[in-house]
Amino acid sequence: MVEMYGKYLRDFENLTPVKIFAGNRPLSPTGDVLIKSTGRTVHILGTESPAFTGAPALVEDVVKALEGLGLPKRKLGGLPPPKPYARCGRVVCFCRGVTECEIREAVRRVSRTLDGVMARFGMGMGPCQGSRCMAEVLKIMSEELGVEPREVTKFGGGSWLVL
Amino acid sequence: MARVVIIGAGLGGLYAAEKLHDAGHEVLVLERLERPGGVWILHEDYEAGDWPWIRFGVTATAIDGKCVVTDRGRFCGDVIIEAMGFREKRPAELGIFGTRPAGVFALWTAMRMTELGWRIGRRAVIYGCNKWAEGLARQLSDGGVYVEVFGPSFWCRERATIKELRGSERLAQIVTDRGFSTLIRWLLPRSCRIAGWALRIGLATPPLLSTT
Numbered sequence: 001m002v003e004m005y006g007k008y009l010r011d012f013e014n015l016t017p018v019k020i021f022a023g024n025r026p027l028s029p030t031g032d033v034l035i036k037s038t039g040r041t042v043h044i045l046g047t048e049s050p051a052f053t054g055a056p057a058l059v060e061d062v063v064k065a066l067e068g069l070g071l072p073k074r075k076l077g078g079l080p081p082p083k084p085y086a087r088c089g090r091v092v093c094f095c096r097g098v099t100e101c102e103i104r105e106a107v108r109r110v111s112r113t114l115d116g117v118m119a120r121f122g123m124g125m126g127p128c129q130g131s132r133c134m135a136e137v138l139k140i141m142s143e144e145l146g147v148e149p150r151e152v153t154k155f156g157g158g159s160w161l162v163l
Numbered sequence: 164m165a166r167v168v169i170i171g172a173g174l175g176g177l178y179a180a181e182k183l184h185d186a187g188h189e190v191l192v193l194e195r196l197e198r199p200g201g202v203w204i205l206h207e208d209y210e211a212g213d214w215p216w217i218r219f220g221v222t223a224t225a226i227d228g229k230c231v232v233t234d235r236g237r238f239c240g241d242v243i244i245e246a247m248g249f250r251e252k253r254p255a256e257l258g259i260f261g262t263r264p265a266g267v268f269a270l271w272t273a274m275r276m277t278e279l280g281w282r283i284g285r286r287a288v289i290y291g292c293n294k295w296a297e298g299l300a301r302q303l304s305d306g307g308v309y310v311e312v313f314g315p316s317f318w319c320r321e322r323a324t325i326k327e328l329r330g331s332e333r334l335a336q337i338v339t340d341r342g343f344s345t346l347i348r349w350l351l352p353r354s355c356r357i358a359g360w361a362l363r364i365g366l367a368t369p370p371l372l373s374t375t
Contacts, residue, residue, distance in 0.1 A: 016253065016255075016256060017253065017255040017256070018253055018255070019253070019254065019255060020254075020255045020260065089234070090220060090222060090234055091222035091224055091233075091234040092222075094195070094222050094223065094224050097224045099234065127250075128250065128251075128269075128271075129251070129253050129254070129269065130269070130272070131250075131251050131268075131269030131270070131271040131272050132195075132271055132272075134268070134269075134272040135271075135272050135275035135276045135279060136275070138276070139279060149279075149281050150281070153265065154264075154265035154332075155265070155332075157332045158332035158333050159264065159265035159266075159332040159333055160265060160266075160333060161265055161266070161276075161283075162276055162281035162282060162283055162284075163281065163282040163283075163284065163285070
């Protein structure tokens with residue numbers, strides 16, 4: 001991989017990767033996005049990376065496909081926009097500039113696990129990979145949930161963090 | 164005579180502050196935590212003092228020209244020195260890929276958790292063998308954690324390279340290049356354990372699992 005793609009990046013040898021990902025994804029045989037309905041299912045294939053960006057446009061085609069299947073169309077009331085998090089207090093995560101208030105608010109709203117809180121703000125995905133904020137987040141969480149730190153888990157179940 | 168703002172009150176930051184102060188400059192050190200020392204304090208027995216030229220609990224988030232942007236406002240000076248040199252290796256640099264179960268901590272996290280009075284587990288493996296690993300090992304064993312230290316470098320007393328971390332919820336097993344490895348918790352069924360065939364396959368079998 002380094003040999004193949006190294007030439008596309010300047011100064012590749014001196015770069016330090018923060019994270020490396022690998023995975024499989026299906027490619028569309030036509031080379032373009034393939035929207036296909038079978039029975040009562042609509043498949044969207046071969047979107048590759050711009051799936052998220054292209055979602056609003058893809059939805060229109062999916063709605064057409066669903067209408068073609070004879071499904072009734074209902075108009076839903078719009079969801080209320082999410083309330084923004086207030087930023088105040090100490091900055092806990094300096095890679096992403098996440099403040100203490102935001103973390104407390106996230107715990108109060110919905111997040112119950114360490115991964116939940118950290119993924120909400122993209123903590124642990126910056127250059128320090130969560131090494132500077134994890135302990136602080138755990139402390140704030142245990143305070144906000146009103147439990148001992150040993151009762152806070154990484155992602156539920158038996159994923160305890162400290163004794 | 165210049166006004167110098169130093170980010171980080173670790174060894175580097177404090178040494179630079181001392182030298183610049185002696186040379187007659189005005190020095191201000193910004194520190195994220197409530198104590199100086201950074202990663203160099205692995206014991207709490209440092210002398211607490213009053214240092215008006217260190218501002219604690221100030222997290223720098225950006226540098227804007229000759230000013231440091233922090234959560235407590237802007238700190239401006241003629242010179243800004245970043246003394247935040249310490250960082251851990253990232254997963255890709257370590258060569259340990261895959262997802263991380265609970266119980267895998269960076270040095271800073273483990274250190275800070277211990278400092279806050281929490282035990283990070285009953286048994287711990289410290290990967291890497293430098294001053295900080297030594298300090299952390301001492302700190303953890305003081306807190307009653309069984310600690311093993313090994314690493315991939317040639318100066319390590321115990322040399323081994325971690326290939327894989329296993330465990331679905333909490334870290335259960337570490338696979339190294341020296342065969343089936345350090346067991347943090349048994350994955351094997353109880354019958355195997357009683358038969359004893361799988362014992363003593365680690366680098367150093369923890370005393371709780373000793374066959375003798």
